[in-house]
Amino acid sequence: MTPGISFRIDATDGAARTGALSLPRGVVRTPAFMPVGTAGTVKAMTMDEVKATGADIILGNTYHLMLRPGAERIAALGGLHKFARWNGPILTDSGGFQVMSLAAIRKLDADGVTFQSHIDGSTHRLTPERSLEIQGLLDSDIRMQLDECVALPAERAALDKAMRLSLKWAERSKAAFGGTEGRALFGIVQGGDQPDLRLESARGLTAIGFDGYAVGGLAVGEPQATMLAMLDVTAPALPADAPRYLMGVGTPDDIVESVRRGIDMFDCVMPTRAGRHGVAYTRFGKLNLKNARHADDPRPLDEAAPWSAARDYSRAYLHHLVKSQEILGAMLLTQNNVAYYEALMAGVRAAIAEGRYADFVAETKAGWAAGDAAEPDAG
């Protein structure tokens, strides 16, 4: 592992593990959920509010930041932490995934990818080396290799080719990274829904050697069962003493099932995006606040939650804010959702430490299934 960082496992329960990834800018308690701070902001929240949810680390998107405001500009302003006012660890992705999903025109070759910005149409190029240069300019704490991620379903030949290209780029990324003290580099397992390709990718990355190992190319259109089957194959093939990060996942159910299979880190836009679209995550499952049934409901989202957004505002008020497209609606639901995800992770960590993870998952799922359809209290 690169000097200045360390990963410790404090307890296991089956394949699930809890511990801590220590970085110079802070300790990440695992399993961890990383709120997505796409363009230098976790949308609709201040960083103080993000911190208050219990998040130890956030994610920044290289694609968005390289285009606007630009990596060199952020470096001149003192780096992403100072720019965005987040002093804990930040993980940056390589930019590759967003190039494929957002850029108007893109052309992949063996050396990298050329694309046009979705903002102004300007032409840019990402290679494994340039991606790491950008991540260095941002001065993120955990950096990701450039890879090729294929949406599912896909032909085996395409998955095979993308996995092999990603492995080659993994080697180039390791060389370009150079082992910057106190900064981590993660490789990314590809291979789609093909178990043998996943295994080959995991072994190839392990041979190169990384500070952590991500599983990419999942939650890209396949059923949950396929995703979990790939984790069953992949996680045991990765070094037990390094953190494992499932990229872009997912629903609360995806997370608890993936933790069960040995995953330590997650990121997903769901809690923030849902918050901007009127949806609240709660112990009782998802609530769509747009629904007219909330219009006269004086109950809060969850009176037992320790955070204000869930405890202090009536569903009737949240419904009104969402219907009126008030910014405060997005603010409060985003705060609630990120707080819910972080509280879920705290519960996950405690349950593993106490050796009752299976019970925790069963109870949590029962809560989601039970819902909260009770009539508003007469009081």
Next chain:
Amino acid sequence: MTPGISFRIDATDGAARTGALSLPRGVVRTPAFMPVGTAGTVKAMTMDEVKATGADIILGNTYHLMLRPGAERIAALGGLHKFARWNGPILTDSGGFQVMSLAAIRKLDADGVTFQSHIDGSTHRLTPERSLEIQGLLDSDIRMQLDECVALPAERAALDKAMRLSLKWAERSKAAFGGTEGRALFGIVQGGDQPDLRLESARGLTAIGFDGYAVGGLAVGEPQATMLAMLDVTAPALPADAPRYLMGVGTPDDIVESVRRGIDMFDCVMPTRAGRHGVAYTRFGKLNLKNARHADDPRPLDEAAPWSAARDYSRAYLHHLVKSQEILGAMLLTQNNVAYYEALMAGVRAAIAEGRYADFVAETKAGWAAGDAAEPDAG
């Protein structure tokens, strides 16, 4: 004055006064600026954040609230204070101004106004009595009479007619209000830019007797000099021992000049609306954060300001948020602007109390005029 409320003047400096309007839900230090909470939310802020700016009172819009979520619904949920989570005083307008400016179709008659909702086209009617009924359902602390407000420039005949109709509605409003203990009713002076009509309106309202007197029909298209000339005529004609409220005003300059003429209360959407459009109010005047000159500027809006939005974020970051249309940009600039307005009012109150109001206004205007065009500090 209605039982349960009182108005006290602690000091005067020329025509300017400072004191306090005491209501059961809290004390409003005057001169006061009321942030506008149109639809039960001061846009892009939590009520805790509004309170932290030093605001003692907020404004709610009867027009918006009667259409969505509905006054009867808010009453069933426990009133506007509980609904919106603001436990200090709230002033509600009569709804008349927004009917004229927002409703798709409206028809005024001697008894009231019929209009179609700008939200769903449904037909509604406001009369002096229904407006006060709605304000009672909202349970606001200060209620306004329904009036007719005419945009300037206008024919004298139209101004004369609207002023007389407003006076008749003032009488009906007083009767409908009935003197609810601990709740205040304000009359509204009309008369456009005609000094004699303003005087007649002020005398007519004084004869009816209200807890406070608003000046309406200004900042509706006329030059600032016209507005101030109308205040020179109107303010001295109103009872010295009752609060005077200049509706919908205005710029920081409008406010300090109106205080100089004896105005005690203000409301305006400027600080909140500007905050959603990339504009910051500061001691150095207005800054448009959209401007490219801020892109590399590491300085905060105002390092000497005691509030976070002005002190803790670089202009480069704020520029980035505004350019990227990030909600956090609206949140931070709105917080800054409301905090700036409230800090300005605190300065106004202190200067009057210390008998140096003219100097305060001169220094404040010099700050706005000097601007802040200095190059970013090399440090």
